Amino acid sequence: MFQTFDDLSDPSCGAPHAALLRAELKQLSLDGFLVPRADAHQGEYVPPHDCRLQWLTGFSGSAGTAAVLMDDAAIFVDGRYTIQVREQVNMDVFPAQHLINEPVTDWLAARLKPGQRIGYDAMLHPVREVRRLQSVCDKAGAELVALDQNPIDAVWKDRPEAPVGAVALHSEKLAGRSASDKISEIQTAIAAKDAGACVLTQPDSIAWLFNIRGSDVTHNPVPLSFAVVPASGKPSLFIDGRKLSNSVRETLHALVDVEGPQGFKAKLADLGKDGASVMIDPSLAGQGIADAIVNAGGKLVEAADPVLLPKAIKNDAEIEGARAAHLRDAVAYAKFLCWFDDIAPSGELDEIGAAEKLEQFRRETGVLKDISFDTISGAGPNGAICHYRVSRKSNLMIPVGRPFLIDSGAQYEDGTTDITRTLAVGEQSAEMKRHFTLVLKGHIAISSARFPLGTSGAQLDTLARIDLWKAGLDFDHGTGHGVGAYLSVHEGPQRIAKTGTVPLKPGMILSNEPGYYPAGEYGIRLENLELVTEPSGIEGGERPMLGFETLTLAPFDLRLVDRDLLSDAERDWLNAYHDKVLSQLSPLLDDKTLTWLEEATAAI
Known part of the structure; x- marks a missing residue:
């Protein structure tokens, strides 16, 4: 069956896993850490490899965040999960909060002290969210610290491997348009924003644009990947090569430059060194993407992912x-x-x-x-x-x-x-x-x-x-x-x-x-x-x-x-x-x- 009925939650994990995380934070001279239910692509569905919130708390819902301080913690969920979270999470370790009534920022504002250092994984938090967090920390005299390596990964000993699901071509007959036609439309939208290139992080945006489908996440036919689309010229697709058959790779090469995931940050740095204006969606692109561009000398053009509306x-x-x-x-x-x-x-x-x-x-x-x-x-x-x-x-x-x-x-x-x-x-x-x-x-x-x-x-x-x-x-x-x-x-x-x-x-x-x-x-x-x-x-x-x-x-x-x-x-x-x-x-x-x-x- 496509659906399994294994029990994915374990409330008993909260106390020992919180202790492991706090020990790691102490080694990093951090006073707290934020754990969203997200991966670097900001899609709703994430592979087991990236289910850090579930590993930490036991919560298996599709949206939520945990905040961990040295002497306090909480988990934040919306109205869909107010019952579920209490069944899956140890409330003594991670008391549940409604993220609308008491968002993470309000919870932190009431607890942060001057001089504290709060860490976050820069690829898992979108730019717009980081701004809100930064404002709270600034008001409290605390420091928000961007991390390149997630401290949970250092203590998650049985972490699953990253997915390498096969990529398939989606026929033009079903798509209704060629990939080259879609690319031209998106490039026109990029140029209209006076940007030299656009970074795409959403798996379904990339799948739609290049007429491909994947199998990296449960029930959603999308490949986990990143893309950089220039205002003119060939786009770049950053994807694990093990996902591509020879025939799929050959078809894609006619449309895009295919590189491994390790080339993504280097590409962003190259755009920055060239002084490019790069379009990102601040609600979807991780802060780490923005930092890689700006720190190398580039400029950001903030706008909605240009694929979202045509895809819809x-x-x-x-x-x-x-x-x-x-x-x-x-x-x-x-x-x-x-x-x-x-x-x-x-x-x-x-x-x-x-x-x-x-x-x-x-x-x-x-x-x-x-x-x-x-x-x-x-x-x-x-x-x-x-x-x-x-x-x-x-x-x-x-x-x-x-x-x-x-x-x-x-x-x-x-x-x-x-x-x-x-x-x-x-x-x-x-x-x-x-x-x-x-x-x-x-x-x-x-x-x-x-x-x-x-x-x-x-x-x-x-x-x-x-x-x-x-x-x-x-x-x-x-x-x-x-x-x-x-x-x-x-x-x-x-x-x-x-x-x-x-x-x-x-x-x-x-x-x-x-x-x-x-x-x-x-x-x-x-x-x-x-x-x-x-x-x-x-x-x-x-x-x-x-x-x-x-x-x-x-x-x-x-x-x-x-x-x-x-x-x-x-x-x-x-x-x-x-x-x-x-x-x-x-x-x-x-x-x-x-x-x-x-x-x-x-x-x-």
């Missing part, structure tokens, strides 16, 4: 690929839902069994490359953990009488999917149906929204929450994230969230996933992927409006819907969506699954 706006080939991938995935998902309804009411199905069966149905398509993330298979209280990862230790039987949450996705060469459904197992209470329907109303509000050019995800986010807010409820995560084209299941810059300030544009794909999570009881989340459509007129209106095309094709569980809470327009939307699901899937299903789907999509 899918072309016709990528859009058709997404539609095909979602239709294929929907057939597998319908088979799973039919099977689940047969098995789950017995009370003999567990979380792992559900995740395994769903992956099996996707494998039966014959073209599954991977799942797009570890399936979140949450029964009862585990469903209330937003990013729950089931392990053999945490695995629960799926109870009758409570909703079951399953969030999953697939990687196909023509597209990436991500879908969440909350399913009724047995009779559900009126309160459960009420919560489900309030979440569904928010989902429908996003899906049916029309909005003018220039509208950001932050402006839409309230639509998903307003009915929950009226009931005194909310959820602690964004409403939607961007999704790549056989790339990362979470991509920027587009998102539907309070922090989603980038205007949405036709061709972007985003998730629509409001939720509600009563702690210790159950979780509800309803997620489809949405394609931003071209602007079109509305009868009687003055301006053309953008909208969404729903790509995901799977029924919502009508047994959890309180029909009285839906407006006529919301019922019409739900019936129309279910008509679409039935009509598109009917020719592709076996008799048993079709019979099940006909009932599951019956009009209300």
Whole structure:
């Protein structure tokens, strides 16, 4: 299977590993050290080789930071992980803090003393973050010390090797554009910023630009590498040569100069010695990259990664690929839902069994490359953990009488999917149906929204929450994230969230996933992927409006819907969506699954 169910966390590691780190810091004359959940590429997913935060604390979530002083420490996570962190981390060693309510900078400001030296790995902290840390240290009279070598690496005796996953070429037919065409576009953007070159650190940006895919990190088909793209001339790709077959290397050589990772810092120094103006994204590029350029005499041009927006706006080939991938995935998902309804009411199905069966149905398509993330298979209280990862230790039987949450996705060469459904197992209470329907109303509000050019995800986010807010409820995560084209299941810059300030544009794909999570009881989340459509007129209106095309094709569980809470327009939307699901899937299903789907999509 693509998913394993090994227990990745060990709360008991916190005390001994913190002691090892503090002993190393003492040798380095440091009074503290910062440990982000990050690698040098600042991607969301990092290989085991770089899971330093997990080694130190036991926390396996996708975002977080630990701060370690000689007599104090803490771990900082966002709202997705407030439950998980307390289960995976020894709170006596690393008390948990909410990184929004008490960010690392505030915690340090309350504790730093004049003359203290706080270390950080200069490749793991982006430039913008280091500025905030520097300001705190300056005010306290402390020194922020950039380190070339991470002290954790010196005491992590069984550290895994760096990944050397094979790189594959991504066909132009699926990409929709040649790599040379993409390079020309990005070079034009670099020149427009009066920069001589740009440094790319994001694995999915590099994969998109050069039409390559990799296998260095779990479930995301990206190669870990760096790239330097000049405003004119041949780019340079810095990647471990063991990842490249002869044929892949030959194809790449026509586009780029291929060098080993050890040549990256030397290239930055050469740019600096030439006095070049080098473009970096201060939110993504490690401080060590900026230092290598500036210390050699170069200048920085700070701007967003120029690949992010073109990558986010899918072309016709990528859009058709997404539609095909979602239709294929929907057939597998319908088979799973039919099977689940047969098995789950017995009370003999567990979380792992559900995740395994769903992956099996996707494998039966014959073209599954991977799942797009570890399936979140949450029964009862585990469903209330937003990013729950089931392990053999945490695995629960799926109870009758409570909703079951399953969030999953697939990687196909023509597209990436991500879908969440909350399913009724047995009779559900009126309160459960009420919560489900309030979440569904928010989902429908996003899906049916029309909005003018220039509208950001932050402006839409309230639509998903307003009915929950009226009931005194909310959820602690964004409403939607961007999704790549056989790339990362979470991509920027587009998102539907309070922090989603980038205007949405036709061709972007985003998730629509409001939720509600009563702690210790159950979780509800309803997620489809949405394609931003071209602007079109509305009868009687003055301006053309953008909208969404729903790509995901799977029924919502009508047994959890309180029909009285839906407006006529919301019922019409739900019936129309279910008509679409039935009509598109009917020719592709076996008799048993079709019979099940006909009932599951019956009009209300």
